Amino acid sequence: MITGSLRGAAPEFAAIASSLLYQSSALGMDIEEGENHTGDGALSFEFKTPHTAPVACDVAGWGEPSRQAAVTENIMQAACGLMAVHGRATGKSQSLGVNYLSTLTAALALQGGAAASIGQLRGLPLSNSRTSMASAGLLSVGQYIAGATASESPETLLPGRTPYLARLPFVSLDGVVFELETLDAGPWRKFWSEIGVSPAAAGRGWTAFLLRYAKAIAPLPDELPRAISKFSYYRISQVCARTGMAVCPVRAIHDRARDVDSKQLWLRGPWEFLFEADPGGRPSSPAANGLPLSGLTVIESCRRIQGPLAGHLLALLGAEVIRIEPPGGDPLRGMPPIAEGCSARFDALNRLKTIREIDLKSSAGRAEIREMVRYADVFLHNWAPGKAVLLNLSHEDLSAINPSLVYAYAGGWATDSAEHSSRSPMPGTDFMAQAYSGVARKIADASGTQGGSLFTVLDVLGGVVSAQGITLALLNRCMNHAGAKVTSSLMSAATLLCAEDFQNHYQLPGTRSHQKSLIDTVYATKQGKIAVECRDAGTAMRLADALETVIGIGEEGVQACMNDLFLSRTADEWAEILEQAGVPSAVVIEDLADLQTSAPMQPGLSPGSYTKVNSPWSFR
Amino acid sequence: MPVTVSIPTILRPLTHNQKRVEITGFSVLEVIEQMERQYPGVKEKLIAEGKAHRFINLYVNDDDIRFSDGLSTSLRDGDSLTILPAVAGG
Numbered sequence: 001m002i003t004g005s006l007r008g009a010a011p012e013f014a015a016i017a018s019s020l021l022y023q024s025s026a027l028g029m030d031i032e033e034g035e036n037h038t039g040d041g042a043l044s045f046e047f048k049t050p051h052t053a054p055v056a057c058d059v060a061g062w063g064e065p066s067r068q069a070a071v072t073e074n075i076m077q078a079a080c081g082l083m084a085v086h087g088r089a090t091g092k093s094q095s096l097g098v099n100y101l102s103t104l105t106a107a108l109a110l111q112g113g114a115a116a117s118i119g120q121l122r123g124l125p126l127s128n129s130r131t132s133m134a135s136a137g138l139l140s141v142g143q144y145i146a147g148a149t150a151s152e153s154p155e156t157l158l159p160g161r162t163p164y165l166a167r168l169p170f171v172s173l174d175g176v177v178f179e180l181e182t183l184d185a186g187p188w189r190k191f192w193s194e195i196g197v198s199p200a201a202a203g204r205g206w207t208a209f210l211l212r213y214a215k216a217i218a219p220l221p222d223e224l225p226r227a228i229s230k231f232s233y234y235r236i237s238q239v240c241a242r243t244g245m246a247v248c249p250v251r252a253i254h255d256r257a258r259d260v261d262s263k264q265l266w267l268r269g270p271w272e273f274l275f276e277a278d279p280g281g282r283p284s285s286p287a288a289n290g291l292p293l294s295g296l297t298v299i300e301s302c303r304r305i306q307g308p309l310a311g312h313l314l315a316l317l318g319a320e321v322i323r324i325e326p327p328g329g330d331p332l333r334g335m336p337p338i339a340e341g342c343s344a345r346f347d348a349l350n351r352l353k354t355i356r357e358i359d360l361k362s363s364a365g366r367a368e369i370r371e372m373v374r375y376a377d378v379f380l381h382n383w384a385p386g387k388a389v390l391l392n393l394s395h396e397d398l399s400a401i402n403p404s405l406v407y408a409y410a411g412g413w414a415t416d417s418a419e420h421s422s423r424s425p426m427p428g429t430d431f432m433a434q435a436y437s438g439v440a441r442k443i444a445d446a447s448g449t450q451g452g453s454l455f456t457v458l459d460v461l462g463g464v465v466s467a468q469g470i471t472l473a474l475l476n477r478c479m480n481h482a483g484a485k486v487t488s489s490l491m492s493a494a495t496l497l498c499a500e501d502f503q504n505h506y507q508l509p510g511t512r513s514h515q516k517s518l519i520d521t522v523y524a525t526k527q528g529k530i531a532v533e534c535r536d537a538g539t540a541m542r543l544a545d546a547l548e549t550v551i552g553i554g555e556e557g558v559q560a561c562m563n564d565l566f567l568s569r570t571a572d573e574w575a576e577i578l579e580q581a582g583v584p585s586a587v588v589i590e591d592l593a594d595l596q597t598s599a600p601m602q603p604g605l606s607p608g609s610y611t612k613v614n615s616p617w618s619f620r
Numbered sequence: 621m622p623v624t625v626s627i628p629t630i631l632r633p634l635t636h637n638q639k640r641v642e643i644t645g646f647s648v649l650e651v652i653e654q655m656e657r658q659y660p661g662v663k664e665k666l667i668a669e670g671k672a673h674r675f676i677n678l679y680v681n682d683d684d685i686r687f688s689d690g691l692s693t694s695l696r697d698g699d700s701l702t703i704l705p706a707v708a709g710g
Contacts, residue, residue: 185684
């Protein structure tokens with residue numbers, strides 16, 4: 001059960017409250033309206049179960065409890081550098097146009113409540129869990145911060161500096177906007193050869209294409225989009241089928257909402273739980289230190305972003321995470337930039353884990369994993385659909401060895417069954433899932449672009465959702481001594497992110513946070529940029545007073561006048577003035593290295609060979 | 621036919637921490653074979669079963685060899701061969 005005044009949340013926290021209500025009702029939790037308890041958070045609720053004492057969950061705007069400055073979704077996107085990462089490919093710092101950090105914050109807050117309850121059941125005196133929108137923001141761009149602050153050749157990738165006009169996605173002759181995807185150079189080479197592009201240009205395109213995941217840019221040679229725009233979408237699909245390239249049109253939410261599995265996914269929530277019917281598992285072990293998952297063992301066999309981030313979050317909660325890598329280690333360890341001999345970006349997600357090199361292709365390697373699983377609490381993988389069965393490491397295989405095991409799958413699509421992969425050859429990557437789910441179109445509409453973000457929107461949210469599902473399954477295990485299978489995916493993360501859009505499409509009851517802001521703009525100043533958001537007339541009036549002028553809202557001339565006014569002082573000066581006036585605002589972080597000296601964000605970071613993002617939770 | 625090979629950080633323990641090495645060879649494969657003789661262990665980090673690892677990118681000047689003649693891509697005096705670990709996500 002959760003108790004709190006979530007339905008009456010302040011406008012700037014309404015999206016967090018709405019997502020919390022959606023997530024907890026999808027979990028079948030009772031929601032009881034109550035007073036905000038007296039925490040320091042901007043939004044508070046109590047998380048309680050029949051087996052645990054209430055956990056007070058505080059959700060703050062900023063990381064420092066003493067910092068009370070007004071904040072909104074878009075202000076935090078500006079302050080944490082997310083606007084800048086999104087803007088690397090769109091041409092300017094701008095918000096994603098979705099309630100991204102609010103959704104992340106809600107998921108982290110709920111997970112914090114569940115984790116503290118696990119701590120109680122394992123002997124820890126925990127009654128409070130705290131998280132903040134700022135810590136969710138830093139978590140979302142943690143890998144990019146690592147890249148920008150690595151000791152060896154750090155990246156400086158500023159919005160709008162990508163030196164090519166060509167941007168993803170592609171557009172066909174008949175106007176279909178679509179994404180292409182392949183994880184291998186072979187299909188890419190064959191595809192562009194059939195489209196009539198020279199091997200040299202295709203090669204340069206491949207290099208640019210690969211930059212998307214790590215750097216959020218894709219400076220493709222102009223020849224590629226130009227050549228493909230002479231083909232109809234039908235012909236492009238045929239070339240894709242022949243060459244092994246995957247293609248997916250950028251669909252709208254209402255297209256996705258008409259898919260047969262869509263409504264079911266919305267109703268179910270972002271996780272699929274399969275609880276063991278027979279509680280034959282081990283009782284809970286005591287916590288090893290002050291963190292709620294300390295003393296628990298997680299075995300992780302994941303690559304890239306989503307799965308490793310889930311493992312990282314469990315490690316931040318105290319779990320011992322053993323990461324299985326192929327013999328010789330994960331090649332992404334060598335991905336520049338480097339800090340102390342390891343890819344900073346890789347280390348950001350894996351620094352707290354113990355590494356075990358195991359060859360999954362050998363029977364000895366698989367036997368070793370089965371032996372490890374016997375004594376583990378969680379097994380997490382993100383293999384391609386069907387692979388777990390082939391390896392004899394499926395849920396059935398491993399729960400037979402350890403009935404208490406929480407078996408987790410963090411995939412691309414909503415299932416890990418091999419049937420799916422035969423029906424759909426699309427690799428379950430972030431940009432394909434953004435296009436298919438409607439998220440890309442929603443971001444495009446808000447950003448004035450044609451496609452989604454090159455920031456890994458769904459990998460990060462999917463990682464949080466996976467860790468949250470595992471934590472909830474562990475809580476169930478502590479209470480009922482039964483293991484579980486938890487499935488989550490980029491697609492389920494997409495549904496969570498756009499939960500209100502689907503709710504509106506299906507005309508289902510529930511809370512809605514949508515309220516368009518009166519002012520939501522990034523202004524250039526004498527030095528730097530400042531993001532300003534006024535969600536209501538009262539705030540707009542306070543802004544007007546602060547600007548020492550009388551303005552009406554929405555008139556073009558006034559906008560121009562405001563543009564000029566903001567040029568009179570620096571972004572730092574404006575931030576101070578507007579904070580005094582109670583107007584949500586923040587200096588827009590464009591170079592992520594500047595976060596290290598940003599007063600509001602610094603408390604969430606730790607310096608070192610690259611700048612590390614701290615745990616989003618604190619417990620007491 | 622000496623070419624300059626740029627070594628990524630991850631392989632520098634094998635090249636005595638040298639960032640660049642001068643190697644002689646008429647093709648990418650020949651250069652890698654020659655590097656293996658001078659810096660044992662490099663070859664298995666780059667190729668297996670006659671093909672470059674999927675997660676390693678090899679560039680002759682600025683061109684990815686997979687889009688020319690692969691490991692057979694010919695080299696001229698003064699060319700540069702850059703080894704870069706691939707980036708990926710998902």
